[in-house]
Amino acid sequence: xxxxxxxxxxxxxxxxxxxxxxxxxxxxxxxxxxxxxxxxxxxxxxxxxxxxxxxxxxxxxxxxxxxxxxxxxxxxxxxxxxxxxxxxxxxxxxxxxxxxxxxxxxxxxxxxxxxxxxxxxxxxxxxxxxxxxxxxxxxxxxxxxxxxxxxxxxxxxxxxxxxxxxxxxxxxxxxxxxxxxxxxxxxxxxxxxxxxxxxxxxxxxxxxxxxxxxxxxxxxxxxxxxxxxxxxxxxxxxxxxxxxxxxxxxxxxxxxxxxxxxxxxxxxxxxxxxxxxxxxxxxxxxxxxxxxxxxxxxxxxxxxxxxxxxxxxxxxxxxxxxxxxxxxxxxxxxxxxxxxxxxxxxxxxxxxxxxxxxxxxxxxxxxxxxxxxxxxxxxx
Ligand SMILES: NC(=O)c1ccc[n+]([C@@H]2O[C@H](COP(=O)([O-])OP(=O)(O)OC[C@H]3O[C@@H](n4cnc5c(N)ncnc54)[C@H](O)[C@@H]3O)[C@@H](O)[C@H]2O)c1
Numbered sequence: 001x002x003x004x005x006x007x008x009x010x011x012x013x014x015x016x017x018x019x020x021x022x023x024x025x026x027x028x029x030x031x032x033x034x035x036x037x038x039x040x041x042x043x044x045x046x047x048x049x050x051x052x053x054x055x056x057x058x059x060x061x062x063x064x065x066x067x068x069x070x071x072x073x074x075x076x077x078x079x080x081x082x083x084x085x086x087x088x089x090x091x092x093x094x095x096x097x098x099x100x101x102x103x104x105x106x107x108x109x110x111x112x113x114x115x116x117x118x119x120x121x122x123x124x125x126x127x128x129x130x131x132x133x134x135x136x137x138x139x140x141x142x143x144x145x146x147x148x149x150x151x152x153x154x155x156x157x158x159x160x161x162x163x164x165x166x167x168x169x170x171x172x173x174x175x176x177x178x179x180x181x182x183x184x185x186x187x188x189x190x191x192x193x194x195x196x197x198x199x200x201x202x203x204x205x206x207x208x209x210x211x212x213x214x215x216x217x218x219x220x221x222x223x224x225x226x227x228x229x230x231x232x233x234x235x236x237x238x239x240x241x242x243x244x245x246x247x248x249x250x251x252x253x254x255x256x257x258x259x260x261x262x263x264x265x266x267x268x269x270x271x272x273x274x275x276x277x278x279x280x281x282x283x284x285x286x287x288x289x290x291x292x293x294x295x296x297x298x299x300x301x302x303x304x305x306x307x308x309x310x311x312x313x314x315x316x317x318x319x320x321x322x323x324x325x326x327x328x329x330x331x332x333x334x335x336x337x338x339x340x341x342x343x344x345x346x347x348x349x350x351x352x353x354x355x356x357x358x359x360x361x362x363x364x365x366x367x368x369x370x371x372x373x374x375x376x377x378x379x380x
Contacts, residue, residue: 011058107164
């Protein structure tokens, strides 16, 4: 397979760091290479990208390698972020940008340089940076042309990275709860530039489980009356999410699938996120569900989930980027909805149960599957 560039925004964060380490490990010792989903027998490994086919780089505003321009394997100084990290007390530093267009041009130049230097055929930029506060309506920018001229004082840097990718002819995935993919006219702009975009907000644990349980209750004819979810986590992402306003899009994305599938609203579906530093990378989530049978009897379900946050996210990221890069040469430019399975709020797609979305993922990517694959070959 031809070499692909994988460029991470937030390359030194928990997810970026682990993703880079795992890919380096797999590339150095191919016998250790294995994935969560894409190692299932239904995927034809000869048609899938392998870690040796990927060259990784990226940007961060913490601990960059301080190289001029992007270098394979290195992380370059990112664009100044006024909308999240400056409030955290971290040691951050960024390169100034004035408008989205100005920042995008800077990023686009670096992507092109990287692709040439690393001898890549294609590039994928994945946003793994901290969530930002949503753009306020007063900024007056809800569509592509206006956003290009928005000031760095008004909008998060994610827009500059996204347009940088598009202008460089690189594909773009948003794994974060960022408002970027909601811009009017974005899918057309991507299609015109011949690139694919997909997102948003990786579905890696609690939300994934909630949609699975909700679909199981619904297929048993049981009606969900109330759902309360809380989660506590100790990592940096949890700290950022506690900053005022930053969790607004995350909360929306966490509620979106279940509300759309079950007709719940913010009155009977309540969600809470708390940062507890002592937990480190552990995330613990509790769900309390009240449902009703056809006679009006109430039943209760309590769920507790406790796991390391970052490895779960990176497992999903590895599968997502692997499917993306293995298939992108044969997919249409514009918004990719076949990858909805991986996201809490699949832009352009309808929220459905993970099992349904996984079936769609397989049928839309049948060229990556074993020739004789059938549903009966799946382990569920
Ligand atoms: N379970 C999960 O871990 C999970 C699931 C779904 C979505 N996400 C999202 O993925 C993202 C990454 O999560 P994480 O745990 O790695 O977070 P993290 O806080 O560890 O890392 C974020 C990184 O982004 C960097 N960053 C911030 N602004 C930047 C900028 N302007 N340019 C370049 N880099 C910048 C930060 O310095 C930091 O290193 C978050 O938005 C998170 O909400 C995570």
